[in-house]
Amino acid sequence: MxxxxxxxxxxxxxxxxxxxxxxxxxxxxxxxxxxxxxxxVRDNGRGMSEDFLKAAQNPFVTxxxxxxxxxxxxxxxxxxxxxxxxxxxxxxxxxxxxxxATFVMSHIDRQPVGNLxxxxxxxxxxxxxxxxxxxxxxxxxxxxxxxxEVKVLLSENASLNSPSVVVFLTEYVNEHxxxxxxxxx
Amino acid sequence: MKxxxxxxxxxxxxxxxxxMREDGKSATRIVVGMATCGIAAGARTxxxxxxxxxxxxxxxxxxxxxxxxxxxxxxxxxxxxxxPGQDPVTYVHLTPEKVTKIINDHVINGNIVQEYTIGAxxxx
Numbered sequence: 001m002x003x004x005x006x007x008x009x010x011x012x013x014x015x016x017x018x019x020x021x022x023x024x025x026x027x028x029x030x031x032x033x034x035x036x037x038x039x040x041v042r043d044n045g046r047g048m049s050e051d052f053l054k055a056a057q058n059p060f061v062t063x064x065x066x067x068x069x070x071x072x073x074x075x076x077x078x079x080x081x082x083x084x085x086x087x088x089x090x091x092x093x094x095x096x097x098x099x100x101a102t103f104v105m106s107h108i109d110r111q112p113v114g115n116l117x118x119x120x121x122x123x124x125x126x127x128x129x130x131x132x133x134x135x136x137x138x139x140x141x142x143x144x145x146x147x148x149e150v151k152v153l154l155s156e157n158a159s160l161n162s163p164s165v166v167v168f169l170t171e172y173v174n175e176h177x178x179x180x181x182x183x184x185x
Numbered sequence: 186m187k188x189x190x191x192x193x194x195x196x197x198x199x200x201x202x203x204x205m206r207e208d209g210k211s212a213t214r215i216v217v218g219m220a221t222c223g224i225a226a227g228a229r230t231x232x233x234x235x236x237x238x239x240x241x242x243x244x245x246x247x248x249x250x251x252x253x254x255x256x257x258x259x260x261x262x263x264x265x266x267x268x269p270g271q272d273p274v275t276y277v278h279l280t281p282e283k284v285t286k287i288i289n290d291h292v293i294n295g296n297i298v299q300e301y302t303i304g305a306x307x308x309x
Contacts, residue, residue: 158196163240172187
C-alpha cells in the first residue's frame with residue numbers, strides 16, 4: 001500500500017505509460033473551502049473497453065502476464081473512499097483514460113500529498129518521449145509545469161534526462177510547489 | 186524563485202562538455218523496477234538518488250530507465266547496472282546509501298558490489 005498521494009499518482013501514471021500515451025496530464029487541487037483534495041490523471045493512451053473498465057477496479061484483474069493480480073487502481077480507490085471521498089475511472093477505447101479521486105482533506109485517514117516533486121521528476125525524466133502537463137493548485141494559486149515548454153529550451157546534448165538538467169528541474173519544481181504553501185513538499 | 190530561462194546556461198555548459206566526451210565509449214545503463222511493488226518499496230527515492238549521484242559525479246553519459254515487475258517484489262527496490270560487454274548485475278533491497286556505493290564502485294571503477302547483489306541475497 002502506498003503511504004502518500006504522490007506515490008499513488010506515480011503508480012497510476014505508470015498505467016498511462018503502459019497504455020502508450022503521448023500526453024499525460026496530472027492535476028492536484030487542494031481546496032480548503034470544500035475541504036477536498038482532487039487528483040486527476042488523464043491520458044491519451046489506448047483506453048479500455050467497457051467490459052474491461054468495469055473489471056479494472058477489481059484487484060484480481062490485470063493485463064499483466066506475470067501474475068493475475070494488479071493493485072494500483074485498488075490502492076488509490078481505497079485511499080480515497082476511506083476518507084469519504086470518491087473514485088472515478090473513465091475510459092474510451094482509442095481515446096484515453098481519466099482517473100479522478102477526491103479526498104476529504106481533514107479526514108484523519110487522508111494520506112499526505114507527500115513528495116509531488118519527486119513523482120513529477122521521476123515520470124518526466126524516465127519517459128522523455130511522453131509529454132507531461134502538471135497542474136498543482138492550492139485554493140486560487142496554481143503552478144503549471146509542462147514538458148513541452150521545457151523541451152523547446154533544451155537540445156540533443158542537454159535533454160530532459162541529462163543529470164544536470166534533472167537536478168535543475170527538481171529544484172525548480174520543488175520551489176514552486178513549496179511556495180504554494182500547501183503540504184505538497 | 187527559479188525560472189526555466191536558466192536552462193539556457195545549463196545547455197551551453199553541456200554543449201562544451203559534450204565535445205570533450207566524444208570518445209566513442211558506449212553508455213552504461215541503469216534500470217530501476219517501477220511497478221506498483223517497486224514504487225511501494227521506495228523506487229522513487231532510488232531514482233532520485235541515482236540522478237543526484239550521476240549529476241554530482243558528472244556522469245552525463247550514463248542512462249537511467251525503468252522497467253516493470255520482474256516477479257521478485259520482496260526484493261524491491263531493485264536495479265540493474267548494465268555495462269556494455271558485461272553481464273547485467275542486479276542489485277536488490279536498495280537504499281540511497283547503497284546507490285552511492287554502487288555508482289562509485291561499479292559504474293565509475295568497474296568493481297561489482299557483491300554484497301548488494303541478488304546473488305549475495307540468495308546465498309543468505
